Amino acid sequence: MTSTTSTTSATSTALDSGAVVESIADLVRENYVFPDIARDLADLLRRRAAEGAYRAETAEELAEAVTADLRSVNGDQHLAVHHHEEPVPAERGAAVLAAMRRDFDSTLGGVPRVELLEGGVAVLEIGPKMFPLDWAAQPLTAALSLVAPASALILDLRRNTGGDPDTVAFVCGYLLERRTHLITMLSKQGTVAEQSWSAAHVPGARFGGSKPLYVLTSAATFSAGEELAYDLQQLGRAAVVGEATRGGAHPRNGWTVHPHLELSVPVARGVSPVSGTNWEGTGVLPDVPCEAGVALERALALALQK
Incomplete structure (x- = not known):
């Protein structure tokens, strides 16, 4: 999924909007997971450029202008052009990793809060990202092992805005009894690109698959943060408390x-083995709807009733 056009406009800080937009159109057409929409978007960008819509003064x-057009066809929130104040590396994916x-x-390490509340109920916040597993395995192992003896667990994803699906599977390994199929990734050709399964064995102690589990969400919860909530909800393992998520x-x-x-650019689409679909556009819908600001209190009350 590399492209010779991906860095041709990155050789200078001068803004040649025509060259940048042409590069974007090529990359979207070549890589976007929905081929028909990819062609429509590439045509749209070129038409808008010819109309003078992208005569921007700044990057x-x-x-902002190109992102609005990229999302105008099907509202895909992962389709975007992101601006970075600091210069970003030319290697694919390097800007996000930095x-x-x-x-x-x-x-x-992505676990800003681990706390024991009343009644032996633990709360664990994972955020602001599901960081790459080679970074996050150690802090997540420590945090998840620490809450393993709790009588119930509240997993706070209200500020989690995405990250690595492998980290989702790693966390699920602590919250399920056995290796479980979580999601299948389909390529733009509709073939299976990858399957995600929870880990059969995890380092440290396992919370397990039987004690009460609640997942907190907000309208800001996105992408891999949504996947963790969705997977656990679809498997019947957790009750989602809070707001409908963003839908990516x-x-x-x-x-x-x-x-x-x-x-x-989205390069695949996830399909749940339970629902046969995903949360794109709709978000993860809570089992217990409430404002995100009171979701912890609602989940704690439910846990104490158990």
Whole structure:
């Protein structure tokens, strides 16, 4: 899924909007998971460029204008051009990883809160991302092992805005009794690209698959954060408490198209073995709807009733 056009406009900080948009159109047509929509989007970008819609003065303005058009056909929230203040590497996906690393280092490895509440109920927050597993395995193992003896667990994903599906599967390994099929990724050709399963064995202690489990969500919960909530809900393992999530189910890759611009393109789509679909566009719908700000209190009350 590489492209010779992905870095041609990234050789200079000068903004050649025509060249950048042409590069974006090529990458979307080549890589977007829905081929028919990919062609429509590429045509739309070229038509809009010919109309003069992208005569932006700054890279940030260009990112906003192109993102609006990319999302105008089917509302895919993973389709975007992201602006970065600092120059980003040309390697595919490097811009997101660099930003994620800064968040990882400032949030105790993605587990900013582990606390024992009344009645032996534990709360564990994972965020702001599902960080790559080679970074996050150690802090997640420590946190999940620490809450393993709790009588009930509240998993707080209200500020989780995405990340690595492998980390989702790793966390699920602590919350299920056995290796379980979580989701299947389909390619743009409709073939199986990958299957995600929870881990059969995990380091540390396992919370297990029988004690009460609640997942907190908000309207900001997105992507891999949504997948964790959705997988556990579909399997009947957890009750989701809070708000409907943002609704982004398509895994993406990133390409640098200018030293300050990264294109995000979904390259697959996830399908649950339980529902036969996913949460794209609809979000994960809570079992116990409430405002995100009171979701912890609602989940704690439910846990104490158990």
